Amino acid sequence: MTNLKNSFGLMSRATLVLIIFTTVSLILSRIWLLGILPPGGADSFWLRLPTACASILSVILTILIIHKLTHERKLALLTGFFLAINPWHIEQSRVYSPAMVGLSVLLAGLLVTLFTKKTILKLAISLPTLIGFYLVYPSFRLFGNFTIKLTLYEFLHNLFKLISVDYLFFHDDSYWAGGFRTFGVLLVSTLPLFIAGLFxxxxNFNFAYIRWLIPFIIIWVIAASNPMFPEQQEYFLITPYLTLILAYGSLFFYQRFKSGNLFIKTILTVLIIFFMYEQVLFFHWYMIHYSNRIKNERLYETEAF
Amino acid sequence: MQKRTLVILLIILAVAVFLRFYRLATLPPSLEWDEVATGYDANSILKTGRDQYGNWLPLTFRSIDDYKPPLYTYLTTVSIAVWGWNDFAVRFPAALLGALAIVTTYGMTYALFASQPVALLTAFFLAVSPWHVGFSRLALETNSTIFFMTAGTWAFLLGRKKGMYLPIAALFFGLNLFLYHNARVFVPLFGFGLLLLFWKDIWQQKKYAIASAVITFLFLVRLIPIVTSIEGQMRFQGTSIFTPALTQEMAARKVNYGTWLSDDQLANTGSIGKLFHNQYVFYGLLILKNYLVHFDPSFWLFTNDYVRHHVSEMGILYFIDLPLLLLGWYFLLRNANRKITLLLILWFLLAPIPAAVTRDVPHALRTEIMLPVFQMVIAWASVTLYSRFKRRLLLRQVFVGVLILLYVINISFFLHQYFVHFAKDTSRGWQYGRREAAQFAESIKENFDQIIVSTELEQPHVFFLYYLKYDPARYLSEGGTVSGGWAEQGNHFDKYYFRRFDYDQEKTSRRLFIGLPTDFPTHAVPVERIKYLNGQDAIWIVPG
Known part of the structure; x- marks a missing residue:
């Protein structure tokens, strides 16, 4: 208890606020009204609960992994925070989503391997992780009949669509039935953070980064090779990467904010206000309009088929 | 300049000239409406001193109601005086300035990087750029703006040390303002950025800086009344996102916004709804998206832009350009001179601003002013990579070999698509068939009292005037053009009348009708069917 008190004492106010924000966001956006938002049946709550729990777990695991890898508490917490409020992550948390559960399994496996020093043990842990991943996400492209039916041109087109501005910030059409479409994978107000993070x-590029890029590239290629493209869920597995970039961008801006002049502080304040505005807009849209759209689509499907 | 460098530059220039002039009059397969209007106005100026509307030496050409800046049309006047009134002459200024832009780009890049390999490679990459080659072969103002931008920037960079170049820079930038609409936004912003970046150097050249300021002022004094006039704003009105004519995507979004407001009223969140779903948010997000999509690799490599703007199965950059572009930015951000990097970033980021408030984005033509930033960055990446392999001879040879091989494959594919397939794939986009229709109608016009041409053929009057080489003085004496707008029904000359028609109601034996196949009932029997190059019917000519 004393240790816990001490560790809270050592935390800066910003860190504490970040933890509180992330926790509150996680609980509210994952559990609150889970059975009725988006509209579902009588037992929707219980059907969705495992995904919601996996979603909370994925955020916690991401924080732990980033902390273990970088030893930067703020970076880890910011990554978790951005994942907790990410529109796509929230949307997938509140429906039955094998991709979300699969993500948690992968992150859990990764975290355990990070605490393991021997290569043989790491390999031994990878196997149950992959089996677990298969069990919770059997529809993952690699587990089915993996054939590429696209031409090279179509495949390249898909690859670039997945990293396009339109897809990332304006129009995520990867999941048509129940997907957002009116929002991107990330909110557009996070674009400055994204650019700063990439910058x-x-x-500070380091060749050690390359091995962390490999899983991203594999998922990216698998998602782009889907014959149903843009309808696919594999790309959802890269969300922690995106939020990590946002976290780097935030730290970059935070440093500028601390040392910047009034002009820079004003610009950054405007960006923060825009970010908050869009976040509220998103929740408003999710609760009122998305819910209505799903109701209408359900009605349409019932009548049409 | 070393003799070897000069020889290499001349070879690059020869390549550029070949790619821009070979089959210039026939590829793209026909002149589209802007080109035809420019060609007719230029000849009209040459013969009468007036445009098709009867305006004396205008500083804005009303043209097809898009109110074009004047410089390109006047350059075409000179070209027609030299080469005669034909398609080659109309496209000649664009091709020539396209080729000359290779030289100015070399000079500008050398002034910036002080490296001959970087400058030569940039010139080469621009010479073979699909974006630049394609638009150098069109009689449009956009491509010529690259020449004036690079020449102006080159002169400005030289002017930091030798002040006498500064007025030349002001002259090139000033002329650019009278060349292309987008340059009127881009040039002042870019010029301001240049001044901010190099104000210390410019301050050293006070005398010339003042002379440049005077030149700039003179251009602006003449420009401001034009851009603030109703005519000057017509182009903006015609292409901007703020006009009532919405694109399909915008219309769908507006419907969404309307639905959301109704939802909010039903949910008793009307006031919050208005805070989120209002026209400021709508247009703000739209402009942001329109701007950002011009930085999408999807646009550069695949482009969902007009078919006219790229060959099939390719965008406006080569595939191999992309990794080099990313590496180039990486090297620039990490190691290069801060001012050089800032100048390139400035150019890169400012160029799509004018296009961001227009419909039909992404738009390769409206953002062509981004060139030659891509080529400079790619050249920088290539040279930096090469220098990194300096101590590893084998690696260096492999790198050069692979790079050459990949570029040969990419360039060959582009040239094949362009010179073999482009005409057939895109003839509809080039409004193909108007020449054939005009010439056929002219050959049988003695049999008819009236030839009625459907306005569904998009500005048909200007196509017929151009292809029939109708005497501009006679046309003006018959009243000239009433309006170029495609809903306009009042244009006519000789026996030709340009309006919509009802074939069944209006047919008589002394009338000939020309229009799209959809302008006629199914029982109409054409005397001539003009086809697009892919074999589909383009235009029907039907006697009454």
Whole structure:
């Protein structure tokens, strides 16, 4: 108890606020009204609960992994925070989503391997992780009949769509039935953070980063090779990468904010206000309009088929 | 300049000239409406001193109601005086300035990086750039703006040390303002950025800086009344996102916004709804998206832009350009001179601003002013990588070999697509068939009292005037153009009348009708079917 008190005492106010924000966001956006938002049936709450729990777990695991890898508490917490308020992550948390559960399994496996020093043990842990991943996410492209039916041109087109501005910030159409479409994978107000994060990573590029890029590239390729493209859920597994970039961007801005002049502080304040505005807009849209759209689509499907 | 460098530059220039002039009059397969209007106005100026509306030496050409800046049309006047009134002459200024832009780009890049390999490679990459080659072969103002931008920037960079170049820079930038609409936004912003970046150097050249300021002032004094006039704003009105004519995507978004407001009223969150779903948010997000999509690799490599703007299965950059572009920015951000990097970033970020408030984005033509930033960054990446392999001879040879091989494959594919397939794939986009229709109608016009041409053929009057080489003085004496707008029904000359028609109601034996196949009932029997190059019917000519 004393240790816990001490560790809270050592925390800066910003860190504490970040932890509180992340926790509150996680509980409110994952559990609150889970059975009725988006509209579902009588037992929706219980059907959705495992995904919601996996979603909370994925945020916690991401924080622990980033902390273990970088030893930077703020970076880890910020990554978790951005994952907790990420529109796509929230949307997937509140429906039955094998991709979300699969993500948690992968992150859990990764975290355990990070605490393991022997290579043989790491490999031994990878196997149950993959089996677990298969069990919770059997529809993952690699587990089915993995054939690429696209031409090279179509495949490249898909690859670039997945990293396009339109897809990332304006129009995520990867999940049509129940997907958002009116929002991107990330909120557009996070674009400055995204650019700053990329800038920081490019400027401080280290060849050790490459091994962490490999899983991203594998998922990216698998998602782009889906014959149903843009309808696919594999790309959801990269959300922790995106929020890590945002976290780097935030730290970059935070340093500028602390040392910047009035002009820079004003610009950053405007960006923060825009970010808060869009976040509230998103929740408003999710609760009122998304819910209505799903109701209408359900009605349409019932009548049409 | 070393003799070897000069020889290499001349070879690059020869490549550029070949790619821009070979089959210039016939590829793209026909002149589209802007080109035809420019060609007719230029000839009209040459013969009468007036445009098709009867305006004396205008500083804004009303053209097809898009109110074009004047410089390109006047350059075409000179070209027609030299080469005669034909398609080659109309496209000649664009091709020539396209080729000359290679030289100015070399000069500008050398002034910036002080490296001959970087400058030569930049010139080469621009010479073979699909974006630049494609638009150098069109009689449009956009491509010529690259020449004036690079020449102006080159002169400005030289002017930091030798002040006498500063007025030349002001002259090039000033002329650019009278060349292309987008340059009127881009050039002042970029010029201001240049001044901010290099104000200490410019301050050393006070005398020339003042002369440049005077030149700039003179251009601006003439420009401001034009851009603030109703005519000057017509182009903006015609292409901007703020006009009532919405694109399909915008219309769908507006419907969404309307639905959301109704939802909010039903949910008793009307006031919050208004805070989120209002026109400021709508247009703010739209402009932001329109701006950002111009930085999408999807746009550069695949482009969902007009078919006219790129060859099939390719965008406006080569695939191999992309990794080099990313590496180039990486090297620039990490190691290069801060001012050089800032100048390139400034150019890169400012260029799409004018296009961001227009419909139909992404738009390769409206953002072509981004060139030659891509080529400079790619050249920088190539040279930096090469220098990193300096101590590893084998690696260096492999790198050069692979790079050359990949570029040969990419360039060959582009040239094949362009010179073999482009005409057939895109003839509809080029409004193909108007020449054939005009010439056929002219050959049988003695049999008819009236030839009625459907306005569904998009500005048909200007196509017929151009292809029939109708005497501008005679046309003006018959009243000239009433309006270029495609809903306009009042244009006519000789036996030709340009309006919508009802074939069944209006047919008589002394009338000939020309229009799209959809302008006629199914029982109409054409005397001539003009086809697009892919074999589909383009235009029907039907006697009454």
């Amino acid at each position: 920081y990573l490019v400027k």
